[in-house]
Amino acid sequence: MGTAVSVWVSDDLKRRMGKVKGQVNWSAVASEAFDRKLGEIAATKRKKTMKDVVDRLRASDLEHATDQEKQGRVDGYEWAKHRAQTHELRRLDEYKAEVGTPWPRLFDSGNSQYDAGGLFCSFIYPLIDEDYERAAEQADEFWRAQGRECSGIEMEYAYGFAEGALDLWYEVKDQL
Numbered sequence: 001m002g003t004a005v006s007v008w009v010s011d012d013l014k015r016r017m018g019k020v021k022g023q024v025n026w027s028a029v030a031s032e033a034f035d036r037k038l039g040e041i042a043a044t045k046r047k048k049t050m051k052d053v054v055d056r057l058r059a060s061d062l063e064h065a066t067d068q069e070k071q072g073r074v075d076g077y078e079w080a081k082h083r084a085q086t087h088e089l090r091r092l093d094e095y096k097a098e099v100g101t102p103w104p105r106l107f108d109s110g111n112s113q114y115d116a117g118g119l120f121c122s123f124i125y126p127l128i129d130e131d132y133e134r135a136a137e138q139a140d141e142f143w144r145a146q147g148r149e150c151s152g153i154e155m156e157y158a159y160g161f162a163e164g165a166l167d168l169w170y171e172v173k174d175q176l
Contacts, residue, residue, distance in 0.1 A: 035055070042055040072161040073163050076161035093169055093173070104155075107120065117142075118135070136150075
């Protein structure tokens with residue numbers, strides 16, 4: 001998950017933030033801002049360590065998030081808010097916590113029999129008895145319910161969708 005950090009904001013900013021309760025994951029917003037700043041600092045250093053390079057590249061990723069990823073994040077949040085089941089969100093959260101691979105790479109279907117949409121579904125639905133045909137049907141059903149075709153789901157969109165769903169999950173899971 002992460003480490004708690006206290007951040008002080010002006011009273012006016014806090015008041016405005018309070019008006020949008022439940023709509024924004026402020027921790028994610030702050031984390032992205034911190035990552036961007038670390039990238040800026042790393043880019044201005046004369047002598048760069050590998051950590052500086054990683055910080056700069058991470059900030060670059062945030063700045064250049066694709067439209068697909070951004071739309072996926074919005075759609076994933078809405079899915080989690082209106083249609084997701086608790087077990088689906090819990091499984092997605094547990095899967096992300098367990099994997100040893102950087103999270104975005106998991107949506108790269110180059111090394112899988114699934115496309116990106118199918119990979120997302122494999123994270124939330126258990127594979128029963130190696131029934132890959134049924135898993136593909138589940139993925140098709142899932143994405144059709146979202147108004148999309150599974151075969152048209154791009155890696156960036158699937159990653160954004162998962163992140164948006166998890167944004168909502170992190171807001172509510174401690175209240176369940």
